[in-house]
C-alpha cells in the first residue's frame with residue numbers, strides 16, 4: 001500500500017526542545033530530516049497513521065569552528081559537506097565520502113544526522129568519522145550529551161539514541177599534527193547510486209621512518225563500522241614495508257565479520273578490503 005499523506009500528522013517544531021518533546025511524547029513519532037530514508041518507508045505505506053516531526057526549522061545546518069576542531073550541524077547535507085572549504089581542507093575523507101553517497105539528488109537532500117541515525121552497516125560517512133574519531137552531540141529530554149562514534153552504533157540500524165533524543169551535531173577533533181597519508185575508497189557495483197560492498201578510510205602518520213599513528217576503519221564488513229584495532233596495534237612503531245603491510249592485512253579478520261548478502265559475498269568483501277588496505281599502507 002502507498003503512503004497516504006492524509007493519515008500522516010506532520011509537526012514542524014521551531015526549537016530542539018519542542019522537537020524532542022514531541023518525539024518523547026509519542027513513541028511512534030519519527031524525526032524527518034532530508035527524508036531520503038524516511039520517504040522510502042512512507043512510499044511503502046509504513047508510516048500511515050504516524051506522526052512525523054520535521055526538523056527542517058532547527059538551526060542545525062551549519063559548520064562551525066570550535067576550540068577543538070569543527071562542529072558539523074546534523075542538518076548539513078552531503079552536498080554541503082562535500083563542498084565546504086574547511087571540511088575539504090581539514091577532513092578531506094569525509095568530503096570524499098559525502099561525494100559518493102547516492103547521486104546528486106540524494107546528496108542535496110540527505111543529511112549527516114539522518115545518515116548516522118539510520119545506522120546502516122553500509123553508511124558511507126562512517127569510516128571517515130571513525131578514523132577522525134568523531135563525537136556525536138545528542139540533545140534530548142534530559143539534556144545534552146557527547147558520545148564517541150565508536151559507542152554510538154549498537155547494531156544494524158540501531159543506535160544508543162534514547163526516546164526523544166536527537167543528533168544535534170558531529171564534532172571533529174583537529175589532529176595534533178598533519179597526517180602523512182590518507183585514503184577513502186568505496187567499492188560498489190557502480191560509480192553512483194551504489195551501496196558499498198566495502199568502504200574504507202585510512203589515516204597514517206609516519207615520523208622518523210616509523211608509524212607514529214594509524215587509523216584504519218571499514219564499513220559494510222560488520223553490523224557497525226569497525227576500526228582495525230589489531231592491525232593498528234601491530235603497525236604502531238613499525239617501519240612500513242611490503243611485509244608489514246601484508247602482515248597487517250592478515251589481521252583484518254580479527255576485527256570484521258562480513259556476510260554474504262544481495263550485494264556481495266563474504267569472500268569478495270574480505271579480498272577487496274585486504275587489497276585496499278595493502279594499497280593504502282604501501283602508498284600505491
Ligand SMILES: Cc1cc2nc3c(=O)[nH]c(=O)nc-3n(C[C@H](O)[C@H](O)[C@H](O)COP(=O)(O)OP(=O)(O)OC[C@H]3O[C@@H](n4cnc5c(N)ncnc54)[C@H](O)[C@@H]3O)c2cc1C
Nearest residue numbers: 031033034035036037038102110111113114115117124167
Ligand atoms: C537512492 C538512495 C541512495 C542512497 N545511497 C546511499 C549511499 O550511497 N550511502 C549512504 O550512506 N546512504 C545512502 N542512502 C541512504 C540515505 O540517503 C542517507 O542515509 C542519508 O544521509 C539519510 O539522511 P536524511 O536526512 O535523508 O534522513 P531521513 O530520511 O530524514 O531520516 C533517516 C532516519 O534518521 C532519523 N533522523 C534524521 N535526522 C535525525 C537527527 N538529527 N537526530 C535523530 N534522528 C534523526 C529519522 O527519524 C530516520 O529514522 C541512499 C538512499 C537512497 C534513497
